[in-house]
Amino acid sequence: MKQLLAIIIFISTMSVSWGAIELPAVFSDGAVLQCDKELPIWGWGKAGEKVAVSFANQSETSEVKPDGSWMVKLKPIKPSYEKHIILIKVGAxxxxxxxxxxxEVWFCSGQSNMLYTLGAVSNKTKDQGYESVLEYMRKEKDTAKDEFLRHIKVPNVASVLESKRNFTGNWISSAPENNSEFTAVGYFFAKEIRKHLDCPVGLLNCSWGGKRIDPFIPPSQLKSPGYDQMLATIKKQVENYDLKDEQAKLKKALANFKTEGKSAREIRLSQPRMRPSPNSASNTAGAIYNGMTHPLVPYAIRGMLWYQGESHNHSKPATYGGLLKKLIAGLRAEWGQGDFPVYFCQIANLTASSSKPATKKNSWVTISNQQRLSMKIPNTGMAVLNDIGQVKDIHPLNKLDVGKRLSKWALNKTYGFTEIVASGPLYQSSEQKAKSIIIKFDYPGSGLMIGKKHLLEPVKPLNVPLGGFEICGEDKVWTYAEAKIISQNEVEVSHQSIDKPLAVRYAWQQNPANANLYNKEGLPSSLFSTLDSE
Structure with a gap:
């Protein structure tokens, strides 16, 4: 708690000088504004001063409120490649x-797999055989240039008690000198959107590696006696904090260390750090929202991309679905732009695969399934990634297919390209029929198929048995099953020794090597279990 307290005080002393007119950093040279939506533009000034904003043949006026804030809202504007000027007047x-x-503007958030830049995925590989992927990413980083694909990164700042209003950052466009800073997932997503919509695309990057989902959730969704008590305790400690007193304690402790032989660990445990890192407070619920997301709200956006879950692997994984629901509900409420689309990534396969069905619960599988079930949230979609991961690397290099699969949801559901299939086969329902169970799928595309994904290559159809399916009887002992495609959207699953099958599951491993069900558009099927208790 002392360490957290010191962090809060450290962060609260950070400030940025903006001159006579103060604007959020997201409103700066090179910005991309959302088309076809009302455009909030805001800033700060001296109470009572007149405000005028002119942009694209529009002029709106306002007045600085007593709290120093102001906002105007411009009417929707059509997308174009025209480069505009925003003129803002506050007082004189x-x-x-x-x-x-x-x-088009998309908010990109999550942990390291969203944070990972084109520079990071061009650096090295932990798995042999991925050199061609590495080379592709390097070439993209070193050669891509598109002045109409732009990006702004919010620096990592945690704030427990205070909702920050601003950050230090700037817009950049895709170019060899800038590409290393782009979120790789967002970049490849944006390329696809650019290709199909033929308009500028901007990315708001609010990601932080190694973080659970809790700190990204708006505090408005976290209200509870326990949460409120935590905030009250921290606030009290902040009010009672005396830096000179703490420095004196540290000086005395260091003297004792020299004269009494106390260990360095004892010193660390008994004293606050004088130069703390913000990382230590960043897993506190609401802290990343306050420090990083809040300064962007209510910048007009089309929707959100979310890639997170790995860091929740050892933190009550069965709660992930409920937390994701809070995150989405909270952000939609704070932004005040309706139920905007949220497309998220299912975590990718990792570690060596097993030749036997799982007999114990696996937290990676639990989170993956929680993510699948979260598609019940209206206006959401999930990119299945169980065929693009790596055995040794929790940060798979292939962010090309991640971005493309997210873009298919956006192009189909948000932009109306109905000919683009949004997803691979997703479990819809099951029906027992004699000694087998018939599984019906949503998103079969033009039909189910058996396929294989290799690196960045398109999925290829294979003439091999359908794998990855398991079946059990009333004893709930799982065994690999015989499975076959029987229609455009159905698979029949059985086992010769099970007369009365109870349930079926598919790809139920952290790295399901035998799973090979795709649709003919080359998109993989997600793991699932027909047992509600799984």
């Missing part, structure tokens, strides 16, 4: 923002 001061585009 004026400011021009140049090279402003209007197009």
């Amino acid at each position: 001061e004026s400011l021009e923002l140049k090279n402003i585009l209007v197009g």
